[in-house]
Amino acid sequence: MANTYVAIATVTVGSGGAAEIEFTSIPQTYTDLVIVYSARDNQSGSTGNDNGIKFNGSSSNFSGRRLLGSGSSVSSDTVAPYAGSSTSEGVTASTFCNNTIYIPNYTGSTNKSYSVDSVTENNATIAYQILYAGLWSQTAAITSVTIVRPSTFNFVQHSTATLYGIKNS
Amino acid sequence: MPATYEPIATTTLGSTTASVTFSSISGAYTDLVLVCGSLAYVTGDDDAFVRFNSDTGTNYSWTQLNGTGSTTTSNRGTSTSGIRSINGMSTTDKGTAIINIQNYANTTTYKTTVSRHSTSFAGAFVGVWRNTAAITSVTVINLGAGGFASNSTFTLYGVKAA
Numbered sequence: 001m002a003n004t005y006v007a008i009a010t011v012t013v014g015s016g017g018a019a020e021i022e023f024t025s026i027p028q029t030y031t032d033l034v035i036v037y038s039a040r041d042n043q044s045g046s047t048g049n050d051n052g053i054k055f056n057g058s059s060s061n062f063s064g065r066r067l068l069g070s071g072s073s074v075s076s077d078t079v080a081p082y083a084g085s086s087t088s089e090g091v092t093a094s095t096f097c098n099n100t101i102y103i104p105n106y107t108g109s110t111n112k113s114y115s116v117d118s119v120t121e122n123n124a125t126i127a128y129q130i131l132y133a134g135l136w137s138q139t140a141a142i143t144s145v146t147i148v149r150p151s152t153f154n155f156v157q158h159s160t161a162t163l164y165g166i167k168n169s
Numbered sequence: 170m171p172a173t174y175e176p177i178a179t180t181t182l183g184s185t186t187a188s189v190t191f192s193s194i195s196g197a198y199t200d201l202v203l204v205c206g207s208l209a210y211v212t213g214d215d216d217a218f219v220r221f222n223s224d225t226g227t228n229y230s231w232t233q234l235n236g237t238g239s240t241t242t243s244n245r246g247t248s249t250s251g252i253r254s255i256n257g258m259s260t261t262d263k264g265t266a267i268i269n270i271q272n273y274a275n276t277t278t279y280k281t282t283v284s285r286h287s288t289s290f291a292g293a294f295v296g297v298w299r300n301t302a303a304i305t306s307v308t309v310i311n312l313g314a315g316g317f318a319s320n321s322t323f324t325l326y327g328v329k330a331a
Contacts, residue, residue, distance in 0.1 A: 004174055004175060004176055004326075005173070005174035031179075031324065032204060032206070064291070065236055065237060065238035065289070065290060065291045066236060066238075066291055067234065067235065067236030067241060067290075067291040067292060067293075068236070074234070074236075074241045075236075075241060076235075076236030076237055076238055076239060076240060076241045076291070077236075077238060077239070078238040078239070102204075102265065102267060102287075104204055104205075104206030104207070104265050104322070105206040105207050105263075105322055108206075108207060108320075110207045110263045110320060111262055111263045112263075113206070113207070113208070113262070113263045113264050113265040113287050113288075114265060114287060115265050115267065115285060115286075115287035115291075117285070131236070131285060131291045131292060131293055132287070132291050133257075133264070133265075133286070133287035133288060133289070133290060133291035133292075134287060135262050135263070135287075137262070166174070166204075166326075167176065168176045168179040168324040168326075169176055169179060
């Protein structure tokens, strides 16, 4: 049986930090894409930040709805484009946010829906569990995905992301 | 390396369809994952339910958590005719749902599911089917008048623990 859940590429941020984590020239031979990544940024005093996303270099035509559980309350908001979260320098050292982005039918000719699961766990009173429903209202096949840093802050060393391709046959 | 995430079957709707069934599912896997993409409905009902082994009895229950972008809701259904697993589907934009069915082949325990949907809502469902039979078929059904829209895709994967 062929392997159908294939690691396409992995990016690990080096000591200098990085503004973006980018996967380009994505093969068009899979059915779905999954990005699993852990991230931390270098904003001092902050507990965490939202990361943006670009498909094919574009951050336009995105919309989405987010569901957040903080450990004591539940809320929902609209933020777009959103690709998950990163912990910041204001919380427990060496703790990174974990995120999973699922993009089905990325080569199709319909608008691209995607989902994000994110956890911002740290040793503090509040830590978030997040579900996100995202939509890129463009019909182009996705050939590149970029996870964008929060504001002007960089992803720190050891942030890492892996792009997987899934085939349905 | 052995494959541990294998496609079992896939279908892309060529026309409006009320339900999609994957049958004769092998018991060779540990878990099942149903991935629904380009998901939309035509008219009448933005929900979808999952049923097992063609059981249309009131043997299911579920709990829902949703975010609309401004408000949150949680609902509960008991003794229903399926596990509510997707809601907030649109007739225009295309949604996504991932439904996990754990330990589906055992004949000892009731079967549980976890689903997440990315539609006009961000949300999740957990559900149970009160039956100890091994799951050999999975049906995802839209109970509205229109059914799932053309181009909606459904792929069932089998996941092996080893």
